Amino acid sequence: MKAVVYQGPKDVAVTDVPDAEIERPTDVLVKITTTNICGSDLHMYEGRTSFEKGRTFGHENMGEVVEIGKGVEKIKVGDRVVLPFNISCGFCKNCERGLTNYCLTTQPDPSAAGAAYGFAEMGPYGGGQAELLRVPFGDHNALRLGEDAQDKENDYVMLSDIFPTGYHATEMAGVIPGDSVVIAGAGPVGLMAALSATIKGAAKVMVVDRHPDRLALAEQIGAIAIDDSKTDPVQAVLDETMGLGADRGCECVGYQAHDPQGNEDPAATLNMLINSVRFTGGIGTVGVFVPQDPGAKGELAKQGKAAIDFGTHWFKGQTMGNGQCPVKKYNRRLRDLIAADKAKPSWIVSHEISLDQAADAYRNFDSRSEGWTKVVIKP
Ligand code: NAD
Ligand code: ZN
Incomplete structure (x- = not known):
C-alpha cells in the first residue's frame, strides 16, 4: 500500500x-x-x-x-x-x-x-x-x-x-456559560478550542496569534482576534474584561511558542495566560511540551524547559490541567x-x-x- x-x-x-x-x-x-x-x-x-x-x-x-x-x-x-x-x-x-x-x-x-x-x-x-x-x-x-x-x-x-482536543482544553480550564475565555494559538487546535468555548456558551472568546489568515477564521465564529505582533495580548485581554482578566485560558501552541519579538520561548504562551487569566481562573494546556531530551544542549524546547511565572500562577490561585486529550x-x-x-x-x-x-x-x-x-x- x-x-x-x-x-x-x-x-x-x-x-x-x-x-x-x-x-x-x-x-x-x-x-x-x-x-x-x-x-x-x-x-x-x-x-x-x-x-x-x-x-x-x-x-x-x-x-x-x-x-x-x-x-x-x-x-x-x-x-x-x-x-x-x-x-x-x-x-x-x-x-x-x-x-x-x-x-x-x-x-x-x-x-x-x-x-x-x-x-x-x-x-x-x-x-x-x-x-x-x-x-x-x-x-x-x-x-x-x-x-x-x-x-x-x-x-x-x-x-x-483536534475537535475533542480543543474541547478538552475548555474542560480542563473549566469553561461554563457566560465565561470569558482567552485562547493562545489560532492553529487548528486553538480554533477548535474557540469553537468548543462557543458551544459551551462562553460570553466572550479571545484568540491570540499573529497569522492574519488564522485570526480571520477565529473571527468567522464570533471570536475576538488579538494579533500579538501588534498589541500586548495581556493588556488586550484586560481591556476586554474590565481589567479583571479572563475567567479561563486555553494553551493551544506548545513548546514551539515564540515571544512577541519572534524569539523561541517555550514559556511565552503559558506566561501570557497566567498574566491574563483572573485570580482563581482556570487554564487548560493541550499544546505539547516534551520531557527533557538527554542529548539536547541547544534549544530550550529540546531541554524540556519552560520558565513559567509560577509565582504569579500560585499567588492568583489559578488551576491548570495539562496533557493529551x-x-x-x-x-x-x-x-x-x-x-x-x-x-x-x-x-x-x-x-x-x-x-x-x-x-x-x-x-x-x-x-x-x-x-x-x-x-x-x-x-
Ligand atoms: P500549529 O503549529 O498549526 O498552530 C500553533 C499556532 O500557535 C500557530 O498559528 C502559531 O502562530 C501560534 N503561536 C506561536 N507562538 C504563539 C504565541 N506566543 N502566542 C499565540 N500564538 C502563538 O499547531 P496545531 O495543529 O494547532 O497544534 C497546536 C499544539 O497542540 C501542538 O503543540 C500540537 O502538538 C498540540 N496538540 C495536542 C494534542 C493533545 O492531545 N494535547 C492534540 C493535538 C495537538
Ligand atoms: Zn493531531
Missing part, C-alpha cells in the same frame, strides 16, 4: 510499504478515506523526536471497515468509522477511569502510558496517512458514524483529534453535535489533497504558509 513515510528531518515521501493487516482477533482493518496532517506531526517531521526513518505518519484517521478479527462483536465490515488518535484497551487501570490517553495496555513500555498511530514515543503502531490502517481493540476504539458520514467527512474526521471521553457527543448541524469544524479546512501531494503539503503547513490552516488527505 502507499503511505506517507518519514525519511529524516523535513523530509517525507510517499512510498510502498507492506499492507496493514489484522494481527489480533480484536483488530479491525480500515480503508482510510480521510486522514489529516496535524501540528503534532510537525514535532516528528522537524526531527525533534526519536521517530524512526521509515515509519508512517497519521493519527487523525477516518474510513470504512474492510475486515474484522474473530473477536470483534460490534463493528461490522462496511461501517464508516472515525478513530481516536489514542489507541487504548478499555480495561486497564487508566482506561477504567476514562483516561484512554494514558492506556497502560497498548503502550509496550511498562514505564510509559498512552499509545497513538504513527507517533514517536507512543508505541510501534503504523499511521493512517496510508491506504489501510490496523485498529487494535476495534470495538472499543472505532466510533461508528451515521448515514451522513460521507457528506460530512471533513467534519467527522476532526473527531479523531482522552478523545473517547468527548467524541460521541461531539459527533452528535455535528450530526445535528450544531457544530461544523470543517470550516478550518484549507486544503484537500491526495497522498501523492503530501510532501508539498508538509512543507507548506510546517512553514505556516499563508492560507495553509488544515490539510485533509484523501487516500
Whole structure:
C-alpha cells in the first residue's frame, strides 16, 4: 500500500510499504478515506523526536471497515468509522477511569502510558496517512458514524483529534456559560478550542496569534482576534474584561511558542495566560511540551524547559490541567453535535489533497504558509 513515510528531518515521501493487516482477533482493518496532517506531526517531521526513518505518519484517521478479527462483536465490515488518535484497551487501570490517553495496555513500555498511530514515543503502531490502517481493540476504539458520514467527512474526521482536543482544553480550564475565555494559538487546535468555548456558551472568546489568515477564521465564529505582533495580548485581554482578566485560558501552541519579538520561548504562551487569566481562573494546556531530551544542549524546547511565572500562577490561585486529550471521553457527543448541524469544524479546512501531494503539503503547513490552516488527505 502507499503511505506517507518519514525519511529524516523535513523530509517525507510517499512510498510502498507492506499492507496493514489484522494481527489480533480484536483488530479491525480500515480503508482510510480521510486522514489529516496535524501540528503534532510537525514535532516528528522537524526531527525533534526519536521517530524512526521509515515509519508512517497519521493519527487523525477516518474510513470504512474492510475486515474484522474473530473477536470483534460490534463493528461490522462496511461501517464508516472515525478513530481516536489514542489507541487504548478499555480495561486497564487508566482506561477504567476514562483516561484512554494514558492506556497502560497498548503502550509496550511498562514505564510509559498512552499509545497513538504513527507517533514517536507512543508505541510501534503504523499511521493512517496510508491506504489501510490496523485498529487494535476495534470495538472499543472505532466510533461508528451515521448515514451522513460521507457528506460530512471533513467534519467527522476532526473527531479523531483536534475537535475533542480543543474541547478538552475548555474542560480542563473549566469553561461554563457566560465565561470569558482567552485562547493562545489560532492553529487548528486553538480554533477548535474557540469553537468548543462557543458551544459551551462562553460570553466572550479571545484568540491570540499573529497569522492574519488564522485570526480571520477565529473571527468567522464570533471570536475576538488579538494579533500579538501588534498589541500586548495581556493588556488586550484586560481591556476586554474590565481589567479583571479572563475567567479561563486555553494553551493551544506548545513548546514551539515564540515571544512577541519572534524569539523561541517555550514559556511565552503559558506566561501570557497566567498574566491574563483572573485570580482563581482556570487554564487548560493541550499544546505539547516534551520531557527533557538527554542529548539536547541547544534549544530550550529540546531541554524540556519552560520558565513559567509560577509565582504569579500560585499567588492568583489559578488551576491548570495539562496533557493529551482522552478523545473517547468527548467524541460521541461531539459527533452528535455535528450530526445535528450544531457544530461544523470543517470550516478550518484549507486544503484537500491526495497522498501523492503530501510532501508539498508538509512543507507548506510546517512553514505556516499563508492560507495553509488544515490539510485533509484523501487516500
Ligand atoms: P500549529 O503549529 O498549526 O498552530 C500553533 C499556532 O500557535 C500557530 O498559528 C502559531 O502562530 C501560534 N503561536 C506561536 N507562538 C504563539 C504565541 N506566543 N502566542 C499565540 N500564538 C502563538 O499547531 P496545531 O495543529 O494547532 O497544534 C497546536 C499544539 O497542540 C501542538 O503543540 C500540537 O502538538 C498540540 N496538540 C495536542 C494534542 C493533545 O492531545 N494535547 C492534540 C493535538 C495537538
Ligand atoms: Zn493531531
